Amino acid sequence: MRQIWISKAGPPEVLQVKEAPDPHPAAGELRIRVEASGVNFADVMGRLGLYPDLPRLPVVPGYEVAGRVDAAGGGVDVGWIGRDVFAATHFGGYADVVCAPQARVFARPSNMSAQEGASIPVNYLTAWQLIVVMGGLKAHETVLIHSAGGGVGIAATQVAKHIGATVIGTASAGKHEELRALGVDHLIDYRTEDFEERARQITGGRGVELILDPVGGDSLKKGFRLLAPTGRLGAFGASSATNKAGYLGMASMLANTPWVQFNPLSLMNANKGVFGVNLRHIWEDFDRVQPWVDQLMGLWESGAVKPKIARVFKFDEAAAAHHFIQDRKNIGKVLLAP
Numbered sequence: 001m002r003q004i005w006i007s008k009a010g011p012p013e014v015l016q017v018k019e020a021p022d023p024h025p026a027a028g029e030l031r032i033r034v035e036a037s038g039v040n041f042a043d044v045m046g047r048l049g050l051y052p053d054l055p056r057l058p059v060v061p062g063y064e065v066a067g068r069v070d071a072a073g074g075g076v077d078v079g080w081i082g083r084d085v086f087a088a089t090h091f092g093g094y095a096d097v098v099c100a101p102q103a104r105v106f107a108r109p110s111n112m113s114a115q116e117g118a119s120i121p122v123n124y125l126t127a128w129q130l131i132v133v134m135g136g137l138k139a140h141e142t143v144l145i146h147s148a149g150g151g152v153g154i155a156a157t158q159v160a161k162h163i164g165a166t167v168i169g170t171a172s173a174g175k176h177e178e179l180r181a182l183g184v185d186h187l188i189d190y191r192t193e194d195f196e197e198r199a200r201q202i203t204g205g206r207g208v209e210l211i212l213d214p215v216g217g218d219s220l221k222k223g224f225r226l227l228a229p230t231g232r233l234g235a236f237g238a239s240s241a242t243n244k245a246g247y248l249g250m251a252s253m254l255a256n257t258p259w260v261q262f263n264p265l266s267l268m269n270a271n272k273g274v275f276g277v278n279l280r281h282i283w284e285d286f287d288r289v290q291p292w293v294d295q296l297m298g299l300w301e302s303g304a305v306k307p308k309i310a311r312v313f314k315f316d317e318a319a320a321a322h323h324f325i326q327d328r329k330n331i332g333k334v335l336l337a338p
């Protein structure tokens with residue numbers, strides 16, 4: 001099999017394709033011949049040495065794949081063999097053969113492409129947890145979605161529009177036209193405009209009821225101020241830690257994080273809520289997550305959600321795939337194909 005390794009922290013060019021013997025599925029696992037692997041911002045942060053959850057290097061990154069099952073480990077129904085699937089992987093997804101526990105492998109409908117399947121686990125489950133499970137978004141409410149052009153941003157917009165809510169999105173200016181066509185009601189170029197001020201204007205001074213914030217640092221402070229009473233702020237990333245080279249960016253993001261403002265007294269007095277989401281840390285809780293997958297598949301079948309593929313890169317173009325995301329060029333999901 002071929003795998004893409006991060007052997008040391010650094011620029012995208014540290015990613016290397018290597019060959020290895022095919023793995024054998026352990027008890028409880030299925031082996032998948034991979035047709036598409038998802039690339040996520042967390043992979044970029046891991047490659048930069050800024051992702052605390054990443055195992056010690058060298059490591060094969062990757063949280064999600066889609067393809068066809070070709071072998072089953074002990075205790076797993078052999079009826080899975082030959083089925084088209086998508087799956088969540090705890091690292092190791094940048095490979096053309098992957099073994100995953102059966103509970104994290106999901107049957108892929110015959111009319112869902114492997115590229116669409118590999119776009120679902122991370123982006124759509126994160127969006128679902130943020131908007132539906134913890135954000136409790138309602139039809140009459142307004143949600144501010146940061147990085148609206150990213151994989152999670154587009155998934156979140158689709159779920160929010162399905163609910164009937166109003167969506168304000170932040171994104172680089174070149175993406176606005178396409179994002180408007182994808183359902184974002186109001187767009188803010190966060191690189192030239194103050195998103196807090198603009199969102200306040202858009203809502204006639206009222207503020208917003210839900211914010212999805214993967215940026216971290218100062219963005220959380222502004223977001224908390226922007227919440228209307230009963231508003232909820234969902235923190236789920238730290239992309240601003242990549243704004244400066246090396247650990248300087250991380251230090252600046254941490255220094256700007258509103259540790260003191262988010263305390264029980266200020267939350268009570270403001271009638272506001274702050275919550276956090278880390279999909280990787282809840283993923284093993286299958287009984288909780290499985291119904292989210294089922295509900296999302298129902299929405300996919302009805303056409304209410306549909307992954308938007310930004311670009312597919314070959315395995316030996318993995319460095320270009322990481323540049324593409326880090327340079328903020330993607331509108332939608334970035335994938336690798338063996």
Ligand SMILES: NC(=O)c1ccc[n+]([C@@H]2O[C@H](COP(=O)([O-])OP(=O)(O)OC[C@H]3O[C@@H](n4cnc5c(N)ncnc54)[C@H](OP(=O)(O)O)[C@@H]3O)[C@@H](O)[C@H]2O)c1
Nearest residue numbers: 041126147150151152171172214236237239277278279328
């Ligand atoms: N906690 C979780 O479970 C979880 C799960 C999935 C993702 N996340 C987080 O959610 C965020 C988005 O993930 P994704 O996979 O949707 O992203 P993505 O598809 O890789 O898109 C990244 C986009 O983020 C925007 N961005 C905003 N600030 C940035 C910065 N400082 N540096 C680089 N890009 C920046 C850029 O678009 P614009 O310039 O147009 O805004 C960029 O195109 C990331 O922070 C990721 O770590 C968290």
